[in-house]
Amino acid sequence: MINDSSIIPKEDESKVMKVLDGVELVGKVNTEDDALLRNVQYAVRQGATQVRPQNPNMDRVALVGGGPSLGDPDIQRKLRDLVWSGAKLVTVNGAYNWCIERNLQPRTQVVMDAQPHNARSVEFPVPDCRYLIGSQCHPSVWDTVKNRPVVFIFHGAEADGNPIRVFLDEFYRKQWFGVGGGTTVVSRAISMLRTLGYLRFDLFGVDSCWMDGKHHAYDQPENNRDKRRRVTVSPPDHPELGRDFWCAPWHMKQAEDFLQMIRVNGDNFLIHAHGDGMIAHLLRSGADAVIREQDSPSDSED
Numbered sequence: 330m331i332n333d334s335s336i337i338p339k340e341d342e343s344k345v346m347k348v349l350d351g352v353e354l355v356g357k358v359n360t361e362d363d364a365l366l367r368n369v370q371y372a373v374r375q376g377a378t379q380v381r382p383q384n385p386n387m388d389r390v391a392l393v394g395g396g397p398s399l400g401d402p403d404i405q406r407k408l409r410d411l412v413w414s415g416a417k418l419v420t421v422n423g424a425y426n427w428c429i430e431r432n433l434q435p436r437t438q439v440v441m442d443a444q445p446h447n448a449r450s451v452e453f454p455v456p457d458c459r460y461l462i463g464s465q466c467h468p469s470v471w472d473t474v475k476n477r478p479v480v481f482i483f484h485g486a487e488a489d490g491n492p493i494r495v496f497l498d499e500f501y502r503k504q505w506f507g508v509g510g511g512t513t514v515v516s517r518a519i520s521m522l523r524t525l526g527y528l529r530f531d532l533f534g535v536d537s538c539w540m541d542g543k544h545h546a547y548d549q550p551e552n553n554r555d556k557r558r559r560v561t562v563s564p565p566d567h568p569e570l571g572r573d574f575w576c577a578p579w580h581m582k583q584a585e586d587f588l589q590m591i592r593v594n595g596d597n598f599l600i601h602a603h604g605d606g607m608i609a610h611l612l613r614s615g616a617d618a619v620i621r622e623q624d625s626p627s628d629s630e631d
Contacts, residue, residue: 362492364443365443365465366493366496368443368467369464369465369484369493370496371468372462372465372466372482373497373500373501375471375475375482377462377480378480378481379482379501379505380461380481380482380483380506380508381506381524382524383524384526385526385528386526386527387528387529388417388527388529389411389415389416389417390522390527390530391408391416391419391531391533392419392420392421392518392519392531392532392533392535393418393419393421393534394422394424394514394515394533394534394536395421395422395427396534396535396537396540396604397534397536397539397541397543397544397546397606398536398540398603398604398605399424399427399533399546400543407533408433409431409433412433416531417436417527418435418436419435419439419518419522420438420439421438421514421515421518422440422442422447422450424534425438425450425451426449426450426452426453426547429453429455434455434456435455436458436459437458437459437460437461438450438458438459438461439461439514440466440470440514441514441517442463442466442514443463445467445470446551447466447470448467448470451470451473452473454477458477460477460480460481461483461518461521462474462480462481462482462483463483463484464483464485464497483508484506485507485509486507486508486509508521508524510590511587512583512586513579515532515535515583515587516583516586516587516590519590519598520590523594528598529598529599529600530601531600531601532601532603532608534546534604535604535606535608536609537576537583537584537608538574538607539574540605544577552577555577555578555579556577556578557575557576557577558577558578559576559623560573560574560581560620560622561573561620561621561623562607562614562619562620563614563621564614565617565619570614574607576607580607584607584608584620588611591612592617
């Protein structure tokens, strides 16, 4: 079973060395707690089947995020070739529409964000697509996928005493499964797909940084006002091998979650990040890499 990187078992604490140097980030959902609870209460009454652990399989997954490296024609060619050779195409959020526009048919779409604008990421139905929707998602997301043939619900791994956990325990009579894996949809999707039995992952558009002045490969105005911070990624004892990236705080938190997941659960799957973003560089630098903030927030790259 894959562990939640935000709740590290004691026997794995030694594996989770410091990721962010000089900055402390706390993952926080971008919706108030009472609104989240209302979302969950609405979601569980839609009748979707819960995501549950499945036996391992050797199918290859092409997991597509919305990062700006998707704009690279070579990355697009690699993704297309991999999907056409039989890999399962899994998308998150707006990458779903991006793939549809390029005649790539998602086999699975994952949505976790609680904001109502995410309904646009499931607006166009795809035949035979499996929709994995977080219980914290806004009711508009659930209304959009209503009556589609294959819709599953998944729940976050809530801490003891959390009102959402209390509600889920009561509603399901404690027969529910919490999916861990970090604070952003990509890291949570990897954890959930591993729970569903997948072992081999190719990541596309999973960058965790700005590239060429863009935070996504497509228009996503909700992030246009994000503050940028310059960070350096390097092996812990070799700062001279570092490389600079421009990141929003959520980029850095996603990278931290990703590395902690690799450190704790890296023996449970094979993963390759395509492109030249921060996540790919982190993997090339090794799981003990460190991210150091270099200066104060800025609105422009050097």
